[in-house]
Amino acid sequence: MPLWRRRLGALVRNRTALAGAVIMAVLLAGITLGAELMPYSAVDMDFANILSPPSWAHPLGTDSFGRDVLTRVLYGGRISLLISFAGVLIAAAAGTLTGMASAYHGGLTDAALMRFSDLLFAFPSFVLALFLMVVLGFGVQNVILAIALVYFPIFARLARNTTLLIKEEPFVQAARLMGQGTLRILFREILPNIAAPLVVQASVGVAFGIVIEAGLSFLGLGVQPPIPSLGVIMADGREYFQRGPWVLTLTGLVISIALLGLNLLGDGLRDLTDPRLRRQAEL
Amino acid sequence: MSRAAAISWRFLGIALTVLVGAFAVFMVMKAAPGDPALVVLGEQAPPEAVAAFHQRYHLDAPVLEQFWLWFVAALGGDFGRSLTIAGGTSISGLIAARLPNTIFIGLYALILGVIVSLAMGTIAALRRGRVADTVATSIAVLGISMPDFWLSYVLVFAFALGVGWFPSYGFVSPGQSLSGALYSGFLPAVAISAPMAAVFARTLRAALLELAHREFVTVARSFGFAEVFIFLHFVFRNALIPYVTVIGLQVRYLLGGVVVIERIFGIAGVGSLMVDAAFGRDYPVVEACAITFLVIVLGVNFLVDLACTFLDPRRAN
Amino acid sequence: MSAAILEVRALRTRFRAPGGTLEAVRGVDLDLHEGEVLGLIGESGSGKTVTGLSILRLLPESASTEATLLRFRGRELGGLSSEAFRALRGSHLAMVFQNPAGAFNPAKTVAWHLSETFRRRAARGREAGRREAVADWRAAAETLLREVGIAEPARILRLYPHQLSGGMLQRVLIAMVLALEPDLIIADEPTTNLDNIVERQILALFRRLQRKVAASIVFITHDMTVAAALCDRVAVMYAGEIVELGPAAEVFNSPKHPYTQGLVATATALSGGGRLREIPGEPPSAFERLPGCHFAPRCSHVRAACTAAQPTMRRVGAVHEARCVLYD
Numbered sequence: 001m002p003l004w005r006r007r008l009g010a011l012v013r014n015r016t017a018l019a020g021a022v023i024m025a026v027l028l029a030g031i032t033l034g035a036e037l038m039p040y041s042a043v044d045m046d047f048a049n050i051l052s053p054p055s056w057a058h059p060l061g062t063d064s065f066g067r068d069v070l071t072r073v074l075y076g077g078r079i080s081l082l083i084s085f086a087g088v089l090i091a092a093a094a095g096t097l098t099g100m101a102s103a104y105h106g107g108l109t110d111a112a113l114m115r116f117s118d119l120l121f122a123f124p125s126f127v128l129a130l131f132l133m134v135v136l137g138f139g140v141q142n143v144i145l146a147i148a149l150v151y152f153p154i155f156a157r158l159a160r161n162t163t164l165l166i167k168e169e170p171f172v173q174a175a176r177l178m179g180q181g182t183l184r185i186l187f188r189e190i191l192p193n194i195a196a197p198l199v200v201q202a203s204v205g206v207a208f209g210i211v212i213e214a215g216l217s218f219l220g221l222g223v224q225p226p227i228p229s230l231g232v233i234m235a236d237g238r239e240y241f242q243r244g245p246w247v248l249t250l251t252g253l254v255i256s257i258a259l260l261g262l263n264l265l266g267d268g269l270r271d272l273t274d275p276r277l278r279r280q281a282e283l
Numbered sequence: 284m285s286r287a288a289a290i291s292w293r294f295l296g297i298a299l300t301v302l303v304g305a306f307a308v309f310m311v312m313k314a315a316p317g318d319p320a321l322v323v324l325g326e327q328a329p330p331e332a333v334a335a336f337h338q339r340y341h342l343d344a345p346v347l348e349q350f351w352l353w354f355v356a357a358l359g360g361d362f363g364r365s366l367t368i369a370g371g372t373s374i375s376g377l378i379a380a381r382l383p384n385t386i387f388i389g390l391y392a393l394i395l396g397v398i399v400s401l402a403m404g405t406i407a408a409l410r411r412g413r414v415a416d417t418v419a420t421s422i423a424v425l426g427i428s429m430p431d432f433w434l435s436y437v438l439v440f441a442f443a444l445g446v447g448w449f450p451s452y453g454f455v456s457p458g459q460s461l462s463g464a465l466y467s468g469f470l471p472a473v474a475i476s477a478p479m480a481a482v483f484a485r486t487l488r489a490a491l492l493e494l495a496h497r498e499f500v501t502v503a504r505s506f507g508f509a510e511v512f513i514f515l516h517f518v519f520r521n522a523l524i525p526y527v528t529v530i531g532l533q534v535r536y537l538l539g540g541v542v543v544i545e546r547i548f549g550i551a552g553v554g555s556l557m558v559d560a561a562f563g564r565d566y567p568v569v570e571a572c573a574i575t576f577l578v579i580v581l582g583v584n585f586l587v588d589l590a591c592t593f594l595d596p597r598r599a600n
Numbered sequence: 601m602s603a604a605i606l607e608v609r610a611l612r613t614r615f616r617a618p619g620g621t622l623e624a625v626r627g628v629d630l631d632l633h634e635g636e637v638l639g640l641i642g643e644s645g646s647g648k649t650v651t652g653l654s655i656l657r658l659l660p661e662s663a664s665t666e667a668t669l670l671r672f673r674g675r676e677l678g679g680l681s682s683e684a685f686r687a688l689r690g691s692h693l694a695m696v697f698q699n700p701a702g703a704f705n706p707a708k709t710v711a712w713h714l715s716e717t718f719r720r721r722a723a724r725g726r727e728a729g730r731r732e733a734v735a736d737w738r739a740a741a742e743t744l745l746r747e748v749g750i751a752e753p754a755r756i757l758r759l760y761p762h763q764l765s766g767g768m769l770q771r772v773l774i775a776m777v778l779a780l781e782p783d784l785i786i787a788d789e790p791t792t793n794l795d796n797i798v799e800r801q802i803l804a805l806f807r808r809l810q811r812k813v814a815a816s817i818v819f820i821t822h823d824m825t826v827a828a829a830l831c832d833r834v835a836v837m838y839a840g841e842i843v844e845l846g847p848a849a850e851v852f853n854s855p856k857h858p859y860t861q862g863l864v865a866t867a868t869a870l871s872g873g874g875r876l877r878e879i880p881g882e883p884p885s886a887f888e889r890l891p892g893c894h895f896a897p898r899c900s901h902v903r904a905a906c907t908a909a910q911p912t913m914r915r916v917g918a919v920h921e922a923r924c925v926l927y928d
Contacts, residue, residue, distance in 0.1 A: 124537075249433075257428075263427055499705055508716070521706065524707075
């Protein structure tokens with residue numbers, strides 16, 4: 001049986017990963033197709049229907065402008081997910097490269113890069129993101145950058161530690177002896193072997209990125225209205241929480257479901273890729 | 284090296300990190316667009332007023348000199364004065380007034396999280412594979428998946444607005460009334476601690492299960508020690524090492540949660556101060572808050588490290 | 601012949617594994633007499649360690665053990681509750697483990713381990729209705745440590761397990777087992793993980809102590825020469841069964857079962873410097889159940905009767921038995 005089919009089989013058999021994948025698939029379908037299929041748009045105001053509780057016409061109710069919350073959440077979900085994904089991707093790329101190079105070269109470079117990474121890491125994540133928003137200004141691009149900077153040290157450390165583990169392996173030595181360039185070794189020999197924990201970390205990272213974005217936008221320091229990211233919708237809902245609690249609550253529920261899916265997926269992937277967890281009967 | 288020497292060395296490292304961190308914060312802040320003079324005096328301020336402002340706050344001096352002046356003053360406890368949000372008030376005064384509240388909420392959340400996770404993690408490990416384990420593990424997964432600011436609204440909705448057991452807003456400082464602080468701080472602390480407790484519980488469960496299969500457990504059984512004794516001294520005792528380590532790692536997220544929660548519940552802490560300052564473009568305050576949080580994280584990490592050194596004899600050398 | 605302190609009949613141990621059921625011990629019969637050292641010899645996978653663990657009920661949950669007879673000093677152990685069995689462990693029954701580094705609690709000092717052992721010892725006295733409190737356990741501990749060959753007991757007591765070498769840890773472990781003053785000791789390859797010089801010292805220690813303490817020992821090992829030097833009788837295990845049983849000298853000098861013959865030949869070649877003649881083939885996997893003799897696929901004397909049915913033990917000497925159709 002080809003490798004990819006075996007891997008897919010293992011994924012399906014692992015119920016945690018499967019549950020996570022299913023949840024994410026449903027959500028992704030929602031924010032891509034579902035948003036388009038909704039009869040409303042994210043900005044259609046309907047002043048006859050402001051702040052109406054969830055109903056068949058509006059499954060998540062309407063907000064203070066009469067906008068359908070579900071539609072806004074679907075579009076907002078797109079935005080939030082894209083922001084978080086972009087941020088984590090940048091962090092992963094920059095961090096992995098830095099970590100690999102740092103571990104490979106060792107010595108002063110390693111020490112300096114890790115000190116820098118540790119310094120970033122020493123700030124509480126949200127505080128760092130908040131600080132960056134103040135410095136850079138609010139808005140979508142800067143939120144992406146903030147997430148990237150918050151997650152950069154995590155990827156750098158992880159890539160460095162895993163690279164250190166396999167740096168001295170025979171196949172890496174062999175490649176070096178054959179005269180392959182550093183970049184080639186890093187990408188062809190080392191990267192495939194450290195990819196698994198990085199992917200797990202990425203799925204957790206996207207989850208946390210969504211929380212950061214939502215938190216920043218909720219406070220008004222992230223994505224700015226009228227762009228309807230999930231945090232912005234929740235900030236709206238906060239204004240009239242007592243009169244219309246469903247806006248904030250249900251939007252947050254959607255975020256929670258997304259986080260659940262991503263966490264389950266990450267957990268399942270971790271189970272699949274961690275060889276120590278495959279334990280046979282002790283003899 | 285001796286334990287005292289190692290601790291002093293660690294302390295020095297922290298001091299260095301604070302210095303470098305403060306420098307980085309200061310420099311990055313300087314790179315931010317905008318002129319503080321215009322922020323305070325208004326966009327239409329006349330150039331002489333702006334120049335006078337620059338002179339008064341040393342903004343025309345070389346950057347490094349500015350940092351040095353600022354740092355030396357900070358060491359003496361003077362972080363300068365707030366520019367906009369509390370015009371002219373000493374920043375260190377602001378922070379000093381608010382820090383106890385932040386620390387109280389943070390500690391409250393941490394203690395709640397530890398208690399709940401110790402219970403959940405132990406039960407899940409002891410009843411592994413059975414209903415209690417599945418329930419506990421599921422709760423843990425759910426717990427991690429909830430943004431704490433969302434959870435706080437759910438809690439407010441249910442327990443404050445709903446049954447009215449707790450206040451939905453406002454915080455009584457522990458200085459004024461400890462019982463008042465414990466009461467008004469309960470919902471915020473629960474909201475912050477939920478995701479933490481979940482992570483702690485999972486770590487504890489995994490550690491307990493892994494240790495239960497170690498050889499020294501079989502050996503202890505061969506000596507006829509009671510199961511409870513073996514669990515306490517061999518399994519649980521050694522599981523504390525990864526457990527305490529994870530607590531240290533999670534403090535960063537805990538403090539992030541504190542910032543938003545303070546805003547939601549109107550707690551006068553360093554977090555809400557930072558948010559207000561962010562809106563008001565009060566850069567010196569933002570800097571001071573960022574560094575305060577840095578110091579807290581480093582301090583907690585230091586304590587956790589210390590605890591781990593005592594818990595794990597292999598690290599003491 | 602002194603009385604049997606341990607009698608085992610038809611001991612079977614199975615493990616639940618992802619691939620099916622693993623039968624590690626397939627019906628072991630043995631007796632241990634008062635004061636003797638019985639060697640249990642076999643290569644890895646033969647089931648010898650599992651046999652030891654099964655007798656002491658130290659197996660993980662995925663394992664199940666049964667025996668038609670399991671008697672200690674005439675008392676049937678099979679029906680005992682776990683609590684009742686626990687009372688026997690560490691007082692009358694004890695085990696010395698193979699990997700000393702993994703046997704200790706990394707968070708506690710050697711002193712803690714010894715003091716808890718002495719407490720266990722005192723508890724046993726209370727259980728039996730006698731007062732055997734060891735008031736000054738530290739002095740007793742230091743004496744014991746000196747007896748097992750540790751020169752500076754006071755210093756060692758203060759140390760943590762990770763600070764000691766394998767040889768030292770094994771000595772401490774033996775000291776702990778001795779502190780319990782058990783009647784029966786199962787020693788599971790106590791020298792395998794140690795280097796040769798230390799191994800010789802530990803073996804000499806065993807000899808000395810066994811004479812002194814007069815415990816009955818089941819000595820598990822894969823090393824025939826060690827068994828020959830230390831044991832009174834030996835039982836050779838293969839694929840979960842005992843294939844030969846008899847006095848050590850007799851089994852070593854005139855082995856009867858083809859497998860034992862191969863083992864002895866290998867051992868003599870190794871020590872005598874002769875050519876190493878390996879026994880061709882591999883032992884059967886623990887998942888396999890062959891209808892006949894499990895050694896048949898590798899045996900040079902194999903005949904039709906071997907694969908037809910499971911061979912039983914045949915008498916080949918006064919107190920010497922072998923599980924082979926050759927001796928009908």
